[in-house]
Amino acid sequence: MIKKVFILMVIMIASFVIFTACAQDDTTNQPVDDQEGDIEQDVQPADETNLSPTPEEMNETHTVVLYFSDNDLTATYRINKDVFVRNKDHLAKAALEAWIDGPEHEELTGLVNTNVIVEYVEELDGIANVSFSKEIQGINLGSSGELMFAEQIAMILQQFGFDRTQILVEGRVGETLLGHLYTGEPIIANDPESYLWVEEKDSREIVLQNVAFRIFEPYPNSEVKDQIVVRGLARVYEGTLLYEFEDGHFILDEGFTTATEGAPGWGEFEIIIELDEFANYSGRVILFEESAKDGSRINELKIPVNVIN
Template identity: 25%
Template sequence: MKTKKITVLFLAVLVLFVFSFSGCDLFNRDPKPSPPSPEAQTMEIAVFYLKDKDNNMYLVREVHTVPKSEGVAMVALNELISGTPLTEGAFKVLPADTKILGISIKDGLATVDFSQEVLNANVGAYAEVLGIASIVNTLTEFPTIQKVQFTVEGSAEKAAYWWGHVGLEGQLLVRDLSDVQEPLIWVTAPTTNQKLASSFTLKGTAIAFEAVVNYRLTDSTGAVLAEGHTMTTAGAPERGDFAVTITFTPSSAGSGQLKVFEVSMKDGSEINAVTIPVTW
């Protein structure tokens, strides 16, 4: 009996010994790691802010990255109100406590209903013109919107005199880029990281000397796949649109960049360049 107790005690000690040096991590082992959370999806939207430089007030266009969401027009206007301008010296005119109560889009017309706070902006006459244009240009970035009208708390009458200098009664507002001075060149197609076909259309707008815009498509090794130039619909100091079809032979690199730029008349350098990463 005594021998049996000794044997049991020996086995118990042996088990404890084994767990101490080889198996105790069964109790301390970290739980199986959770799979990484998927990256939050984002999207790019264009917004227009005001800038006053050397007593010259104008609009600047910026592209902001925001969380991907339905209702992109609402997202864009909220970014116009609460986003942070990226351009040095750019500023917002819509009061920070302004709320977008609703947006309806029908037959290309967007009706935006603002809260009462939108009327509290304290700006001069020209800033009011630009402030209105900043809203309209932001909304008409979307192909489903060609015209815009405002209401305040559901009332067109409350919006009629807006900030006191410009009458909006009965007006349908349309896109106007004539006061957009920054950036000098921007590209609307292709978009960032877009997968290109071997023939694609480059589109954008520019303020360019003699209305000439240049482009160059290179792959990730730096090899030039296509290059050339196109004309805008107007030369500097006016802003003009451009569109050109580019055909290239895709390389095995599978990715690269499209550079759009102006050539300096002074020294031949590439200026006002825009670079868009692309794939194929």
């Protein structure tokens, strides 16, 4: 009897050990996500949590007015440009940085290398002080290009309430920036309305031009009879331009006219020279202006023509 009870107890213990081992093995072989189901439910997909916001989402959009030269560096035009800033106090600096990046319009060009850095823009006694990195001194524009350069900076900052802008390099004022224009004093901004929007840019063909005159007609060396008609644009002091018509030996006609607008704007003008008595010869119309400083003759533009019967 005791032997039977002992055997029964051994069988029960063995059964318990086998059952426990199977239960542990079953738990071990369960899928991981079943064991950690609660943790998996709290994890978000990576593509929903690691998206970086775009500049447009991080910043506010502001439309500013920028100024760029045409490809011939003969005039400056206005365009609108959207810029993005987090703090509106940095809008003037952002506008200048967009100006350095250059225009997208195919008929306009930038004046500054894109490696130039706008260090800061700050107000001092009502004057905008803008400091550029030293790379600004590496551009080569000539006297007229340097004037446009300073003019465009002053006009960009004018929209932020500054009528005068002091240009600095690495925080220091210099007598000249690129070797031509005096920059020891602030640059005074012009009237924005004296600049055309690029959409208003004259589409007429310019057949001859210089810094003061743009001629639509006549073509150089064209044939004329009875009269010479000269039409174009002038950027001259008080809009006054003078002309002469000569045949290489004598002045056959001379006079002056007034354009519809004086410098720095471009004004329309027309000159008609009557040819009452003529023979076949070559002549030329000479346009010029008188210097406001000393009355000397400056900015001559010569238009050759052929007079025929």
